[in-house]
Amino acid sequence: MGSENLSKDTLAEQLLELAIKSGAEAAEVYQSHSLSRPIFFEANRLKQLETSQSEGTALRLWRQGRPGLTVAYGSVEPQTMVERALALSELNQIEAVELASNSQPSYPDLGQAVSIEVLVNWGKEAIALIRDAYPDVLCHSDWECDVETTRLVNSQGLDCYYTDTTLSCYMSAEWIRGDDFLSVSDGQTQRDNLEPDKLAHQILQRLAWAKENVSPPNGRVPVLFTSKAADMLWGTVQAALNGKRVLEAASPWTERLGKQVISPSLTLYQDPQAGPYSCPFDDEGTPTTPLVFIEKGILQHYYCDRTTGRQLGHDTTGNGFRPGLGSYPTPGLFNFLVKPGSTSLSDLIKTMDDGLIVDQMLGGGGGIAGDFSINIELGYRVQNGEVIGRVKDTMVAGNVYTALRQIKLGDDADWNGSCYTPSLIVEGLSTTGKNN
Numbered sequence: 001m002g003s004e005n006l007s008k009d010t011l012a013e014q015l016l017e018l019a020i021k022s023g024a025e026a027a028e029v030y031q032s033h034s035l036s037r038p039i040f041f042e043a044n045r046l047k048q049l050e051t052s053q054s055e056g057t058a059l060r061l062w063r064q065g066r067p068g069l070t071v072a073y074g075s076v077e078p079q080t081m082v083e084r085a086l087a088l089s090e091l092n093q094i095e096a097v098e099l100a101s102n103s104q105p106s107y108p109d110l111g112q113a114v115s116i117e118v119l120v121n122w123g124k125e126a127i128a129l130i131r132d133a134y135p136d137v138l139c140h141s142d143w144e145c146d147v148e149t150t151r152l153v154n155s156q157g158l159d160c161y162y163t164d165t166t167l168s169c170y171m172s173a174e175w176i177r178g179d180d181f182l183s184v185s186d187g188q189t190q191r192d193n194l195e196p197d198k199l200a201h202q203i204l205q206r207l208a209w210a211k212e213n214v215s216p217p218n219g220r221v222p223v224l225f226t227s228k229a230a231d232m233l234w235g236t237v238q239a240a241l242n243g244k245r246v247l248e249a250a251s252p253w254t255e256r257l258g259k260q261v262i263s264p265s266l267t268l269y270q271d272p273q274a275g276p277y278s279c280p281f282d283d284e285g286t287p288t289t290p291l292v293f294i295e296k297g298i299l300q301h302y303y304c305d306r307t308t309g310r311q312l313g314h315d316t317t318g319n320g321f322r323p324g325l326g327s328y329p330t331p332g333l334f335n336f337l338v339k340p341g342s343t344s345l346s347d348l349i350k351t352m353d354d355g356l357i358v359d360q361m362l363g364g365g366g367g368i369a370g371d372f373s374i375n376i377e378l379g380y381r382v383q384n385g386e387v388i389g390r391v392k393d394t395m396v397a398g399n400v401y402t403a404l405r406q407i408k409l410g411d412d413a414d415w416n417g418s419c420y421t422p423s424l425i426v427e428g429l430s431t432t433g434k435n436n
Contacts, residue, residue: 011057011076012153018082019061020155024089026097027061028154030283032325037116038144041123044131049116056325061085065094071326098306100285101156107280111165111191119143122169122196129200130173134207141171143194158285166276167194173203175210182210182390184378185360186228189276189415206359209380212389216381216433222355223396223429224348224382229358230424231416232365232374234336236400237268239368241293243304243312243319243331250368252401256299262404264297267339270319277335277418284320284329291317305329333418340422341409348410348425350385356431357382358396370400394433403429 012029019027033055040048059081060069068089070081120143127139146168151161170187184206188194225233245251253261272278272288281287284306292300304312305320308331321332349357357380366372376394380387403426410423 009151011078012151014078015057015059015076015081016153016155018078019059019085022063022082022086024061024063024086024155025065026099026155027059028099028152028158030058030060030322030325031151031153032056032148034146034148036144036146037119038142039116039119039123041127041139041141041143043138043140044127046120046123057081058322058325059085060328061089062095062097063089065097066090066092067095067328068092069326069328096307096310098284098310099154099156100158101154103157103285104159105281105287107160107162109163109165110278110280111167111276113145113147113165114167114193119145122194126169126171126196126200129197130203130207133204134173134175136175137207138174138176139171140174141169143167143169152281152283152285154285160281160285162280164279166191169194169196169199171199171203173207175207180213182207182378184210189417191276206378209357209387210378210390213392214381214389215435216379216391216394217354217356217431218433220428220430222352222425222427223431224352224355224357224423224425226345226357226359226423227410227412227414227421228416229361230338230421231419232361232372233400233404233424233426234268234338234419234421235365236368236370236372237262237294237404238333238336240401241302243302243308243317245368246302247308247311252368252370253299257301259299260297261299262294262297262401263407265341265407265409266294266297266404267292268294269337269339270303270333270335271337272318272334274335274337275415275420277415279334282316282318282320282329282332282334283322284316286316286318286320288318288334303331303333305331335418335420337420338409338413338422340411340413341424342411343408345410345412345423348408348423349382349387351408352382352385352425354384355382355425356380356391356394356396357387366400370402371398372400373397391433394431396429396431398426398429403427 068085172185303319309316320329360378362375413422
């Protein structure tokens, strides 16, 4: 269902009318409809085509200042939803009503759908490119066109909606050499078009680097995180910039606005118009805006929803998002961009006398505290500016905030989920590993 059809659906209006008639002083309805068409390749062959559709409706209301939230999936009985929300409101504490008001903006739909045939051809093309170079490799991949429509309506006069069509793919290449098993994976998320040749060549580069197994370095060495792996570092930074964490005094940057917090080479920001994760409004109906979080290492802004922004003494930044349909809006990001440097990946590698490249890892980052210790699932050793082979049974440990004070940025920025980041070298992380 497109945004035009969803805007003509009367369910939201029925829910709002019933809520107000039943004694609620304010109410909002959030609707989400999605249609997904994934295809799957297994062991180099097309295995499966699927189509899945889902729809969900969330009603939030306030009666005597007490909020009630209820969710329904598929077909909805309006009266039942309102009664459930009213009953739940009796269990909650009084809170301020935070609703956008009196606005009916028109947002363009984003992205274009592609046919199943195009997805299949892309999958075949990527697999063929890899197997031409490595006939023994087994490729598994999925390619998907996902169409999602969002609408938000409330009793204050807000009515906004749009449809977002995204294309995504994920591919893994498995290479078995005797007792040695290697798995290299990568993916893309784009609008309008995917690039199977780019995906294949990224995997081919990793396979070429992994032809030999070598001993890892031990001690403190420079570590290069590829754009695929660097997101581990940015997860901690995103948590530290969250206005809710600032209010709780859990962020180490709670009272650091206007001060240097990381390397002057780093500028971090969000852009509502950038990439496949662009977004015209948040889940509270506030238009999203460009926002620089850190400029040349200096902390400029936190991100907030309406409630958090008010508690911090300023307005929302348009970052109120629901972790799930049945959740209240909370500070969140729609995209997160790291301004790239001007050095190519190959030139970054040439600057390393002895170090590691981390491309895939097991386990997550260090959370808001910043301390991390990760197992390298796929990594390579660099000596004298050249990749000499793959390392196994290796760990890297350090602290994100310390690591980001001295880095070198590449120019190869790419999307890893909703984070747009280049490769980067972090100086002096602690590494341990077994010699082969």
